[in-house]
Amino acid sequence: MPAPRPRNVFAGPYLDRASVLRRDDAWVAAALADPATRYVPVWQSQSLLRREPEPAAVLLERAALADAGPGEAILLGRYQGTTCFAVEWQAPMPALPPAAEFADLRLAAWLLPHDEAGLLAYARAMVYWRARHRYCGACGAPTRATSAGHVMTCTREGCGTESFPRIDPAIIVLVSDGERALLGRQASWPAGRYSTIAGFVEPGESLEDAVVREVREETAIDVAEVEYHSSQPWPFPSSLMVGFRARAGSTRIACPDGELEDARWFTVADIAGGTPGLPPPQSISFRLIADWYLEACGRRLEDERGARLWSAQR
Numbered sequence: 001m002p003a004p005r006p007r008n009v010f011a012g013p014y015l016d017r018a019s020v021l022r023r024d025d026a027w028v029a030a031a032l033a034d035p036a037t038r039y040v041p042v043w044q045s046q047s048l049l050r051r052e053p054e055p056a057a058v059l060l061e062r063a064a065l066a067d068a069g070p071g072e073a074i075l076l077g078r079y080q081g082t083t084c085f086a087v088e089w090q091a092p093m094p095a096l097p098p099a100a101e102f103a104d105l106r107l108a109a110w111l112l113p114h115d116e117a118g119l120l121a122y123a124r125a126m127v128y129w130r131a132r133h134r135y136c137g138a139c140g141a142p143t144r145a146t147s148a149g150h151v152m153t154c155t156r157e158g159c160g161t162e163s164f165p166r167i168d169p170a171i172i173v174l175v176s177d178g179e180r181a182l183l184g185r186q187a188s189w190p191a192g193r194y195s196t197i198a199g200f201v202e203p204g205e206s207l208e209d210a211v212v213r214e215v216r217e218e219t220a221i222d223v224a225e226v227e228y229h230s231s232q233p234w235p236f237p238s239s240l241m242v243g244f245r246a247r248a249g250s251t252r253i254a255c256p257d258g259e260l261e262d263a264r265w266f267t268v269a270d271i272a273g274g275t276p277g278l279p280p281p282q283s284i285s286f287r288l289i290a291d292w293y294l295e296a297c298g299r300r301l302e303d304e305r306g307a308r309l310w311s312a313q314r
């Protein structure tokens with residue numbers, strides 16, 4: 001067995017999800033009333049954190065929630081021995097503890113300890129999902145939260161349709177021809193940035209099928225072999241990125257579907273020299289590129305002074 005890969009950001013067993021307790025109404029009520037319980041607020045899809053004295057997630061006591069909860073709380077589980085719920089904080093902007101701020105987790109996650117970034121990502125995903133399932137998709141009646149916020153149940157007698165948290169699987173793949181890596185860019189990205197090929201899995205399709213189709217649609221490259229790499233929760237808003245490595249069966253690039261502005265083959269020297277700007281370090285895309293790079297030349301991409309690493313300041 002090869003050595004295990006490092007965990008992707010937002011992934012890992014950092015939390016006991018306590019899923020069997022979600023349907024135990026008495027336990028949930030006691031947990032909500034317990035002053036030791038903590039709440040992970042989400043405000044307009046932003047997460048509460050502080051940058052000083054060291055970056056950290058900010059969890060709140062019930063008393064700090066005021067009108068925001070906990071009636072709308074969603075059980076996350078037991079985090080470092082503490083029961084945690086997510087809660088959506090409604091406008092207007094709440095009064096915050098000193099040094100705390102709401103921030104876009106996509107930009108701030110790389111600052112935080114791995115486990116705390118994961119907890120905030122989970123809370124963000126649950127709040128986003130629930131805010132979009134307030135009405136029954138089958139009959140249009142209002143829903144109500146059940147199972148400690150993990151199910152939205154239709155309130156209309158005779159319907160009772162249950163909606164569960166939704167995840168949208170997407171493949172992301174580092175394609176290599178043996179010497180070079182295939183990277184593409186969208187027109188909206190910062191100038192010069194390239195990334196691995198990615199796209200959503202469609203109904204009736206396996207993950208491997210999606211890899212072959214997406215690479216062909218976006219770059220006209222035929223994929224010959226597909227191998228699983230790792231996965232990453234990506235709650236922006238609700239994706240699960242499933243990462244692969246693939247070997248190219250052809251080398252001639254085109255961008256027929258227009259999703260990518262450009263796609264190219266990059267050598268180790270190109271990447272070491274800063275020709276492609278690289279994706280954020282917390283993304284599985286960067287992990288796929290860095291792992292390929294290490295295998296290709298024996299050096300860590302993070303240590304390459306000439307590489308164009310992502311910068312949050314841009």
Ligand SMILES: [Zn+2]
Pocket residue numbers: 136137138139140141154155156159160161
């Ligand atoms: Zn219904």
